[in-house]
Amino acid sequence: MRWLFLALLATSSLTYADEFEDDLGGFEEESIAIVEIEQIKERANQIKGSLKLSSSYNYAHNTPFVGQTDFRGLSRLKTTLDLSVDSKINDRWKSRLEVQAFYDAIYSLRDNTYTNDMIGTYESEVEIQEAYILGSISDSIDLKIGRQIVVWGKSDNIRLNDVINPLDNRELGMVDIEDLRLPVFMSKLDYYSGAWNLSAMIIHEARVQKEAANGSDYLPTHIFLKPNAIFPKDRTPDSTFKNSQYALSLNGRFTGWDLSFYGAKVLNSKWHFVNNKKSRTYDFVKMLGVASNIAIGNFLFTSELVYMKDLKFNTTKDEKERLDFLLGAEYSGITNLTASIELAQRHIFDYETSMVNAPDSVYKDERQTALRISYSFDHEKGMFTYLNTLFYNNSNINGGFQRVWLNYDLSDYVEINIGVVDYIGGDKVVLDALSDNDRFFADISYNF
């Protein structure tokens, strides 16, 4: 019996020891020769950029009537060049200049009835993006002057407090997030003390959104204009001293949570008719907001509250006030996967029933939801993302879109991106009119 026990012990321990010794063999495998690594040197000027070829294919439009623009099929063959130079002026000051240019060959290749407005909006563009100098006046004060982007708020998908920069709204749901905000010229002073940062801005440039071309598949104006009515171009207010915009934020970062307060007088993101509907312009709105996020375990909870006043509409005479509220949660507890959901509620005070009519098309209470799921794979070479954003009135869906795409790094320099966007119709006519804009898209970028 004793021998049997000893034999069993010997056998099991032998197996364990053998396995362990066997596993140790994993260290002995011959090493792989690695590529020569270029040591990054600190240079006074650093240039980086990207060259992107992008295309899209519309698959849901109806056959157009004679003389109308045919939006079906291949709708984009665009080349975009982005160049930026970061310069170090001295130990305390640096600068950045970024220029972006694009040309979309589809407007010359396709035999189509594109209007001048469409060609002017979508065919080509050369533009200065960010252009600023940034430095420290003292150990606790920074100054940044020039065209820049300032992101307010804590949410990732729904913009409530994020009012400083106008947006590129030319193709809702199709503009890359990095190109969505348009930089504006401003002077920004930051004061830092412990966990707090006070940021004051004077915005010198009166810049407004880039809107979709009149009559394009992203702005089908016929839905709210009378036949043969002219839709006037939007007019940007002059960038004069009188039209300066002001913004102030106070940001605190603490163990496990962040808190920000915002206040601003900025240009409204929405236009209104003036001069007996012969022109359109943008006026100033005032806002006060607060945003916070709290990290608990693998969850990041977000909340935002914004009060806005002086909102002008086309279907009412007086200005309105609005209160927006957002709650969000992001979960990162599953390896390689991040999921977030955000819910926003917007309430207009002294609402008038006429406001539901186009072009305003707003309800007294509107909700917006955003769901985003991202999954990275193959050692972060690939990222699969699903985004769904929907707008609701009290009882129904107003419209929205869902988008799914795959981004994959073919090398350190080349990446591809393919996906599909599905526009969802609903009660809001301006959103419902986009519901047949569904398209596939694909692009390839060379980053240098």
Place this chain on the structure above:
Amino acid sequence: MKIKKILLSLLTFSTLSFAMDAFEIVTKVDTRDDGDNIISNMSMVLIDKANKQRVRSMRTFTKDFGVDTYKTIFFLAPSDVKNTAFLTFDYDDDNKDDDQWLYLPALKKTKRIASTDKSGSFMGSDFSYSDMTKPDLTDYNYKIVKEKKVGKHNTWIIERVPKTQAILDETGYKKSYLFVRQDNFVVVRAMHYLDDGKKKYMNVKKLEKIDGIWIATEIEMKTTKNKKRLHSTILQFNNVKLNQNLNENKFSVRQIEKGI
């Protein structure tokens, strides 16, 4: 006679008595002076099954604030991640989650990261976030398995097993073997067993004494399954400078937004 020999050797294998016990050794590893106020350039080479390689270059700043460690990582290359920066406050207190912020230059936004799951890949590499931080010693049971020479140096091989399922879930390692050099208490090799049958091999390929402190300047981490290499990562540290004049401002959201 043969059985007796085997038994004796096995008993030796499982119950070796050493001058120090396992916990004393890992305590020595944990309290070893690993430098402070450190600036270094870090290169990360990601190598896939087909030996195709990708390179990430970063500049890192590390400082101890009491028992807590603050770290800033600025990405230098490749171009698509350049100017991305990561700030982490690694708290010694187990009841306090680390604070982490990521600056995304494409979005011009600093995002707080909430994740207590440290089993995920560190920037696409074979290193997990738990590999990049110091573990809490009391979360594990330790046992000296044997002694072995690694190169010219004697090491203790220490078995480390998480005490709870929660710790296992957090790191992803159900068991690890740490090879601790006996002359300087540096972990020069480690073998980690994962739940899904994979194994990870950490191998310090270059160890240098900088300003009197042992620093691993080249480390390989290899992921295998059924003895086949699935992926590996080599971390190289260059231009390592210790005891630099790093003030608190270096470890702030202000700094990651401004860049180096």
